[in-house]
Each structure stands twice: as structure tokens, then as C-alpha cells.
Amino acid sequence: xxxxxxxxTIGLAVAALVAAVAVTYxxxxxxxxxxxxxRGEVYCGVNKGLPGFSIxxxxxNWTGFDVDFCRAVASAIFDDPTKAKxxxxxxxxxxxxxxxxxxxxxxxxxxxxxxxxxxxxxYFPAVAYYDGQGFMIPRSRxxxxxxxLNGSKVCVQGSTTTLLNLADYFxxxxxKYTEMKFDKLEDVVKAYDSGQCDTLTSDASQLYALRLNxxxxxxxxxxxxxxxxxxxxxxxxxxxxxxxxxVKWTLYAMINAEELGITSKNIDEALKSKKPExxxxxxxxxxxxxxLGLTKDWAVRIIRHVGNYGEVYDRNVGADSKLKIPRGxxxxxxxxxxxxxxxxx
Amino acid sequence: xxxxxxxxxxxxAATALVLSTSQGFAQSRxxxxxxxxxxxxxxxxxxxxxxxxxxxxxxxxxxxIIISTAERHLYLLQxxxxxxxxxIGVGREGFQWQGLVNITRKAEWPDWVPPPEMIARQxxxxxxxxxxxxxxxxxxAMYLGTTVYRIHGTNRPDTIGTAVSSGCFRLxxxxxxxxxxxxxxxxxxxxxxxxEL
Numbered sequence: 001x002x003x004x005x006x007x008x009t010i011g012l013a014v015a016a017l018v019a020a021v022a023v024t025y026x027x028x029x030x031x032x033x034x035x036x037x038x039r040g041e042v043y044c045g046v047n048k049g050l051p052g053f054s055i056x057x058x059x060x061n062w063t064g065f066d067v068d069f070c071r072a073v074a075s076a077i078f079d080d081p082t083k084a085k086x087x088x089x090x091x092x093x094x095x096x097x098x099x100x101x102x103x104x105x106x107x108x109x110x111x112x113x114x115x116x117x118x119x120x121x122x123y124f125p126a127v128a129y130y131d132g133q134g135f136m137i138p139r140s141r142x143x144x145x146x147x148x149l150n151g152s153k154v155c156v157q158g159s160t161t162t163l164l165n166l167a168d169y170f171x172x173x174x175x176k177y178t179e180m181k182f183d184k185l186e187d188v189v190k191a192y193d194s195g196q197c198d199t200l201t202s203d204a205s206q207l208y209a210l211r212l213n214x215x216x217x218x219x220x221x222x223x224x225x226x227x228x229x230x231x232x233x234x235x236x237x238x239x240x241x242x243x244x245x246x247v248k249w250t251l252y253a254m255i256n257a258e259e260l261g262i263t264s265k266n267i268d269e270a271l272k273s274k275k276p277e278x279x280x281x282x283x284x285x286x287x288x289x290x291x292l293g294l295t296k297d298w299a300v301r302i303i304r305h306v307g308n309y310g311e312v313y314d315r316n317v318g319a320d321s322k323l324k325i326p327r328g329x330x331x332x333x334x335x336x337x338x339x340x341x342x343x344x345x
Numbered sequence: 346x347x348x349x350x351x352x353x354x355x356x357x358a359a360t361a362l363v364l365s366t367s368q369g370f371a372q373s374r375x376x377x378x379x380x381x382x383x384x385x386x387x388x389x390x391x392x393x394x395x396x397x398x399x400x401x402x403x404x405x406x407x408x409x410i411i412i413s414t415a416e417r418h419l420y421l422l423q424x425x426x427x428x429x430x431x432x433i434g435v436g437r438e439g440f441q442w443q444g445l446v447n448i449t450r451k452a453e454w455p456d457w458v459p460p461p462e463m464i465a466r467q468x469x470x471x472x473x474x475x476x477x478x479x480x481x482x483x484x485x486a487m488y489l490g491t492t493v494y495r496i497h498g499t500n501r502p503d504t505i506g507t508a509v510s511s512g513c514f515r516l517x518x519x520x521x522x523x524x525x526x527x528x529x530x531x532x533x534x535x536x537x538x539x540x541e542l
Contacts, residue, residue, distance in 0.1 A: 144397075144398035145398070145427075218392075221397070223398070224397075224398045224399050224400045224427055225400075225427075226400065259540065260540055260542070261539050261540035261541065261542060262542065266542060269542055270542050273542045275541075275542065278542055319393045324392050324393060326393075326397075326399050326400075326430075328399060328400040329400055329402075331401075333402075335413060335416070335537070336399075336400070336401035336402055336403060336411075336420065336428065337400075337402065338402060
């Protein structure tokens with residue numbers, strides 16, 4: 001009797017344990033890196049078409065800031081930037097598809113917010129691009145601060161957080177404005193271009209893209225003021241720490257490379273450097289890459305194939321692109337911005 | 346007399362231009378200095394090099410100038426997380442430097458006396474040139490510490506955004522005049538270079 005009860009207890013305990021393990025396994029994926037390596041490709045969820053960030057050409061070649069970040073992860077793992085497959089996702093489906101393991105990373109201009117991280121069981125490893133709401137004005141108005149916009153007619157898209165931020169900003173600064181609200185973004189732009197309002201507000205990265213389509217792009221400027229926080233970050237599933245670390249340190253390797261002056265053009269020179277910080281990044285000292293589950297030259301692969309943070313920025317959205325977005329907040333911390341990577345050591 | 350001098354310079358400049366284009370510009374004129382060429386004021390700078398207010402976070406006091414050689418930008422800090430940014434031309438490879446200096450003197454339409462080092466490298470340069478529209482120092486100059494370097498205007502607006510000078514920082518004439526009116530003698534100037542490997 002006693003042995004039966006004992007056996008039953010042990011049996012139940014074992015069953016409960018197995019169930020718990022099974023549930024945990026089902027809920028928390030900890031094998032993204034293994035699966036990616038077996039498959040030979042990183043699956044990246046991207047925007048279907050956002051100039052500068054991710055957009056396919058007519059032959060299906062993807063370009064953009066978010067696309068290049070995924071190629072950087074693929075380079076770190078496979079030493080081959082083409083080992084990234086791009087899966088276009090809508091805003092509404094993006095987080096679900098990440099949870100469903102349809103993609104390994106979401107690199108899709110997604111704003112990092114507390115609720116998204118906590119409620120969706122997701123993790124935003126590091127901020128890739130600091131975006132935020134700004135204002136476009138005709139150059140002829142000759143003002144350089146959003147604080148001078150008192151009494152303006154403002155073109156804005158309806159039912160967006162943009163509308164709410166606008167109201168907050170003007171109220172906080174004791175300024176008046178007239179709202180010119182449109183449901184479609186193209187109507188907002190049309191109204192602004194035809195002079196129906198004094199300024200147009202939207203996320204800054206979008207303002208630069210919209211400006212390209214105005215009848216006289218050069219007659220308009222985007223103010224430096226940013227009135228809301230839209231930190232865009234890659235996204236991974238929670239509780240797969242090994243994978244999260246790879247994504248996080250891929251970005252930090254790119255930022256550190258820029259700070260140290262290492263580019264895709266001088267990477268071979270960097271391998272001969274005797275500067276300790278450079279040596280740790282390029283793997284001629286220490287075993288940082290191996291500790292990450294990759295190889296010694298993980299960062300070299302990223303920089304060689306994709307480039308450092310500044311190169312990726314300039315090529316896709318900055319000075320060398322059509323958008324020409326100033327570095328602003330995305331400049332390095334020691335050059336007037338807030339991009340700051342922890343050291344590799 | 347002045348007219349005649351201008352005419353002579355214009356002719357010289359035109360000849361130089363013809364010669365340099367036929368021989369390959371960069372080799373024959375590493376400095377891109379063209380004494381006598383009158384600046385084309387209608388020249389349209391790329392958006393990147395146009396004067397603009399930008400976001401710029403710094404612990405330095407408003408009124409400080411920060412020059413980023415690698416970026417080809419000069420920032421005049423405004424406080425409140427912003428700066429006025431100007432596009433500049435900087436020293437060519439081997440002629441870039443970094444440091445902390447003050448503006449020690451300001452001059453309008455400065456005369457140009459190329460320092461002996463520069464004459465040694467570029468013997469074709471004049472020994473003295475009076476200030477004026479054809480002067481490579483342009484409309485204004487701000488002298489940096491006790492160095493031979495200055496922040497100055499230019500008669501070659503097309504060299505903004507490039508690394509061609511002997512270590513000076515050049516702005517287009519409108520911009521340098523604008524900056525000149527904003528900064529007093531004694532202004533702190535920080536020159537930052539790109540990191541060495």
C-alpha cells in the first residue's frame with residue numbers, strides 16, 4: 001500500500017515534470033541559432049516596401065537599413081551576407097509571425113515599447129535607429145525651431161499616435177494650432193504641397209521620404225526638433241538568450257566599428273592593428289566571437305560584407321542615399337548623437 | 346588699376362583652369378587653390394553641406410565650435426540639444442589635425458600670405474595676395490590659436506565637402522560671413538579627427 005502510494009507520487013511527479021518541460025519547450029524556443037545553421041539561412045521579417053529601410057527592386061533584390069542589419073547577422077554566422085531570406089510582413093501580422101517562428105528576427109522599423117516587449121513575450125535587443133516625430137516646413141518660412149510654430153495650420157494623418165503627440169507638444173508649450181486632418185497619408189502630403197497648411201508632421205524618417213515626392217523638394221526643410229520617442233529596434237523571441245546575444249552584439253559590433261574607425265574598406269588594415277580595442281573587435285585578441293557561439297572573426301565578417309554602422313546609415317538613409325537624413329540622434333555618442341555601444345572586452 | 350588687376354587674375358585663372366582640366370585636376374593642383382578665380386555666388390551646395398540647424402548633443406557650452414574633419418562639418422553649439430551645422434572643406438590626407446584652440450583674431454576680406462611651408466610645396470602660389478573676391482581665403486577669416494590654420498571663406502565653393510586644403514577649414518563666403526557675425530574672438534574651437542586604427 002505504502003509502496004503503491006509512493007510509486008504513484010513519484011509517477012505523478014515525473015509526469016508533471018515531463019509536462020512542464022514539454023510546455024516550456026513548446027512555449028519557449030531556445031534553438032533559433034541551431035535551426036538557422038541547419039537551414040543555412042537567417043529568416044528576416046521586413047517591411048514590404050519602405051524607402052531607405054527595406055524595399056525590393058523589380059528583380060526582388062532587397063535594399064535598406066533594416067535589410068542590411070539582417071545581412072549583418074547572416075554575415076556573422078555564415079560569413080555570407082546572401083544567406084538572409086527576406087519575408088515581407090504587414091504591421092498587423094509582424095509580431096505574431098515572429099512568435100510563430102516563421103522568422104528568426106524581425107528587422108522591420110518596429111518601435112520598441114514596454115507593452116510590446118512585456119505583453120508579446122518579445123525582446124528588443126538594442127536600438128538600431130532613433131526615430132521620432134518631426135515637422136516639415138517650407139524653407140521660405142525661415143524658422144529653425146518647432147517652438148516657433150505657434151498659430152500654424154498643421155497637416156497630419158488622422159487616428160495615429162502622431163495626432164496625439166502633436167496635441168501634447170503644442171499644449172505643453174502653450175502654443176495654438178489648427179489641425180488639418182486626413183485619413184490617407186497621400187492626402188496629407190497633397191494638402192501640404194498645395195499650401196493648405198504651414199507644416200506637416202510625421203515621423204522624421206518618413207518626412208524625408210515624403211519630401212522626395214513634393215513638387216519642389218528643395219523648397220522644404222525638416223526641423224531638427226524631435227517631439228516623440230520612436231526607437232526602432234530588431235525584435236527576437238524572449239528566452240532564447242544565445243540568439244538574442246548574437247542579434248544584440250551584431251549591432252554593437254557595427255557601432256563600435258564606426259567609433260574605432262574600422263570600415264569595410266580598411267578592415268584588412270584593422271586586422272594588423274595593435275590597438276587593444278581594435279584587436280578585441282577584430283578577434284586578433286581574446287575569444288569574444290567563440291563565447292558568442294560564433295567564430296573569432298565574427299565582427300570582421302560583418303564589417304567586411306556589410307560595413308560599420310555609419311556606412312550602413314549613409315548608404316541607405318543618410319548622405320549617400322536619396323533620403324539624405326542627417327545623422328541627428330543616430331550620430332555616435334562622442335559626435336553629438338546618442339548611439340552608444342557597450343565595449344567589447 | 347584694380348580693374349586691370351582683376352582682369353589679369355581672371356586671365357590667369359582661366360588659363361589655370363584650362364591647363365588643370367586638360368592635365369587632370371587633382372594631380373596638378375592638389376590644393377585646389379585658384380588665386381584670382383572669383384567665387385560663383387550662385388553655386389548651389391548639396392543639401393548635406395548647406396547651413397542648417399541639427400540635433401547635436403554635447404557637454405560643451407553653447408557658442409563653442411566643434412569641427413569634425415571626417416564628416417566635413419562645422420558645428421556652432423546653440424544649447425538645447427541643437428547646433429548650427431555648416432559644410433566645410435578640410436585638409437587633405439596628411440594635412441588633418443586635431444586639437445583645442447581659440448579664435449585669436451578675426452578679419453574681413455583678409456589678405457593672403459601663404460606660409461613658407463605651403464610655398465615650398467606649391468611654388469606656383471603667389472607670395473602675397475590682397476583681400477578680395479578672387480582671394481582663396483574668401484570673405485572672412487578667423488585665426489585659430491597661434492597656428493597657421495584658419496577658418497575662412499573660399500573662391501571655390503565646389504570644394505566644400507572635400508579634403509583638399511593644407512589644414513585650414515573653408516566655408517562658402519555666405520556661410521563664413523554668417524559664422525563670423527556669430528562668434529567673438531576667444532571662442533573655443535574643438536577640432537576632431539577620425540580615429541586611427
